[in-house]
């Protein structure tokens with residue numbers, strides 16, 4: 001079933017209408033399927049068109065906002081959404097006043113994306129201000145979609161995802177066998193190398209795999225070195241990556257269920273192929289449980305954000 005993200009501003013003719021249309025385009029560029037985007041205003045005139053400057057700013061990016069018509073925010077819209085992103089804290093407060101029980105899924109776009117700034121209202125300004133607003137929205141929406149997809153917003157389905165693999169020389173042969181196994185099951189796999197048993201450096205491949213996931217091009221990764229330890233340490237330096245070095249299928253399931261791990265690392269020198277495949281299968285077929293674990297995974301993300309270069 002599709003997930004739904006609702007953007008909220010005041011009149012639904014400028015910020016949230018642009019956010020809805022931009023998010024649709026960004027999700028397509030990130031290869032994200034299964035997310036529906038909608039928008040509404042806390043004080044909208046239902047049926048009103050988007051402002052002329054918003055239409056122009058988005059038309060310059062090849063996005064048609066001409067057909068948009070404003071909608072008034074209703075409790076149903078909030079309840080139906082999986083995530084509600086408001087343009088300002090005042091909008092968030094208005095929703096929570098109406099529906100305090102929605103607290104867990106209503107955020108300002110800035111706080112959810114990690115930029116921590118409200119999106120200011122361009123209403124009545126010249127088109128240049130709308131262009132800047134569209135840029136600000138784009139930055140925030142990209143980060144928000146990364147977070148939404150990595151924190152269990154989407155259910156994992158093996159056949160629908162693209163997996164990325166990498167290894168060093170010690171993990172090369174096991175990587176080849178795992179790739180074959182996955183491809184035989186119809187799973188799309190990207191292989192970032194290495195391509196032989198010649199000695200090489202595991203951080204190079206950890207970075208390549210981490211960046212594929214960070215960009216949204218792939219949803220999960222598997223990295224193999226001699227012990228799995230170096231790969232886990234290296235790839236965990238990429239923001240948004242939660243890698244687990246696993247030697248047992250039960251732990252592989254827990255790494256997904258509780259920690260929403262998105263990268264599995266394996267130690268080829270300490271695992272039989274049979275055991276490695278059992279671990280891979282469990283890792284890829286277990287879904288993040290969310291609920292109390294989501295709050296904890298969000299705290300891991302908050303640690304990353306605390307030390308991010310600004």
Ligand SMILES: O=C(CO)[C@H](O)[C@H](O)COP(=O)(O)O
Nearest residue numbers: 170225226227228229230231
């Ligand atoms: O496990 C690893 C990193 O954690 C590497 O595969 C291992 O360090 C490579 O060692 P060598 O160069 O002696 O083959």
